Amino acid sequence: MELVFEPSVSLGSGTNPAVLHVPDNSVYLFTVDGGRLKAQKWEPETGDVPWDTPVFGNATIATRDKNLSLVRLKNVPRVGIFGAWHQDEVLDGETVVTHERQRLAIWDAITDISNYLESGNIRLDLNNIISSASLTFKNPKQRLSGEVNSIITPGNKIELYFVAGDSEEYQMGVFYVDRTEMSATGESMDLDLRNISGKLLKDQTFDENNSYPIDVYAYVVAAILDNAGIADYQIQQPPDPETAWQCGIEYPSDMDMLTGLNEFLKMALSWTAVETLDGQIIVGSSTNYAELTGLYGNYEFERGADLTSRGVTRDDDDVYSRVCYQSKESTGGTMVKAYAEVLHALEWASAPHKTLYVTLADDTTLSELQEQADELAQRLAYAGIVEQFSGPFRPHIIPGDEATITEADSSVRLVGLITTVEHSFGDKGFTTSFTVDGAGRKGKPQLKDMMQARDSSANSSVKRLY
Numbered sequence: 001m002e003l004v005f006e007p008s009v010s011l012g013s014g015t016n017p018a019v020l021h022v023p024d025n026s027v028y029l030f031t032v033d034g035g036r037l038k039a040q041k042w043e044p045e046t047g048d049v050p051w052d053t054p055v056f057g058n059a060t061i062a063t064r065d066k067n068l069s070l071v072r073l074k075n076v077p078r079v080g081i082f083g084a085w086h087q088d089e090v091l092d093g094e095t096v097v098t099h100e101r102q103r104l105a106i107w108d109a110i111t112d113i114s115n116y117l118e119s120g121n122i123r124l125d126l127n128n129i130i131s132s133a134s135l136t137f138k139n140p141k142q143r144l145s146g147e148v149n150s151i152i153t154p155g156n157k158i159e160l161y162f163v164a165g166d167s168e169e170y171q172m173g174v175f176y177v178d179r180t181e182m183s184a185t186g187e188s189m190d191l192d193l194r195n196i197s198g199k200l201l202k203d204q205t206f207d208e209n210n211s212y213p214i215d216v217y218a219y220v221v222a223a224i225l226d227n228a229g230i231a232d233y234q235i236q237q238p239p240d241p242e243t244a245w246q247c248g249i250e251y252p253s254d255m256d257m258l259t260g261l262n263e264f265l266k267m268a269l270s271w272t273a274v275e276t277l278d279g280q281i282i283v284g285s286s287t288n289y290a291e292l293t294g295l296y297g298n299y300e301f302e303r304g305a306d307l308t309s310r311g312v313t314r315d316d317d318d319v320y321s322r323v324c325y326q327s328k329e330s331t332g333g334t335m336v337k338a339y340a341e342v343l344h345a346l347e348w349a350s351a352p353h354k355t356l357y358v359t360l361a362d363d364t365t366l367s368e369l370q371e372q373a374d375e376l377a378q379r380l381a382y383a384g385i386v387e388q389f390s391g392p393f394r395p396h397i398i399p400g401d402e403a404t405i406t407e408a409d410s411s412v413r414l415v416g417l418i419t420t421v422e423h424s425f426g427d428k429g430f431t432t433s434f435t436v437d438g439a440g441r442k443g444k445p446q447l448k449d450m451m452q453a454r455d456s457s458a459n460s461s462v463k464r465l466y
Helices: 196-202 217-227 257-265 366-382 447-455
Strands: 015-021 027-033 036-042 068-076 080-087 090-092 095-098 101-108 117-125 128-138 157-162 170-182 188-194 211-216 233-235 246-250 271-275 281-285 298-302 308-314 322-328 335-341 355-359 385-392 402-406 412-426 431-437 463-465
Touching (some): 027 068, 128 170, 128 196, 128 271, 170 196, 196 257, 196 271, 211 463, 217 246, 217 281, 246 257, 257 271, 355 366, 366 412, 385 412
Parallel strands (some): 233 281, 322 355
Antiparallel strands (some): 068 080, 090 095, 117 128, 128 188, 157 170, 211 246, 246 463, 271 281, 308 385, 322 335, 385 431
């Protein structure tokens, strides 16, 4: 029987070669070079992968063992990689460090450690793309983490799912370990984790790749994410790239990529970046990009039955008596303005001429300005009220959802946007706490963001390219 392989590619020197394709679509090349087992990784691009032109990274040592021969490796789907080899006697001068032996090694591709989970906490914030988690695991006989070796180390990816009975898995976040801590005498370990935005955007700096030439706005956003090493993302595309707005930007080399991305998003009206619970980053307009607006839901809760109020903050800093939307005419430079009165639902005493000014794009019509002003004035009727709630575990609630809080007689008490969510779970029970901002509405820019856009200027160290 003849086996014909096409195409044939030379991948370098070494003996006992093995190429393994793992579930995340990565390809590993193993060879024995100088008695050491070395590994190279290739991450094929999605789509029609050119398998005849693989690009492997630098070789790294895959095991501490030395003087290897007769290496055999096998990938078992959803289990991991099994390896066997012979190791000759290892000498350090005249001292025998390791005697001749036969070795069996297992590399776990996916490890289910849910049986060891003792408690956890997940924190989500609408104003921060970085979400975080803290987990406590049982560590009997140092099975997960010991004094010398540890199954869980910084950089490991941990995917969290919620299951009730025989229900389907509900994803609650993809996190990467920042810190592990275990006691040599205890039987537990603590983990601090963040999502990929914290790991690859916040922790990395631009360095020498700090200049992005003028191009279609969405394309520059993609270039920034590509530079950060983020592969799973969706970006709102322009209807016609030929006529789309173009822009470029140059950053200080020591600026972190998250700050840089946020600075660039400030240049586009209502654009934002969100990381979903399955680890995908979505970038686009919070008002008209379906991939973003489709993430959020509307929920109604009865106070005292579905949840309990934990605290109320009343602050008139965001309370206004009027709203003004304005726009400049390109011919003549005259500012066109539309006003709307704010009728505050709680009748708080406020200054009669405290006006919130919002500037829209040039040549916006008066009717459009008036429509926007009227809509914002209605939202501001409940501005200044932020309330914290706690209730049963609700893993589906995320920041950005809209909440309606009613009394027992069904009278509406508070309608607003959920801005922070905290899920707590463990042996002592499962609870969800969240904060509702009375001025927020689903699919609308947050009042805080509008205020920042009005008051703040661009980062002076960032250079916009025209």
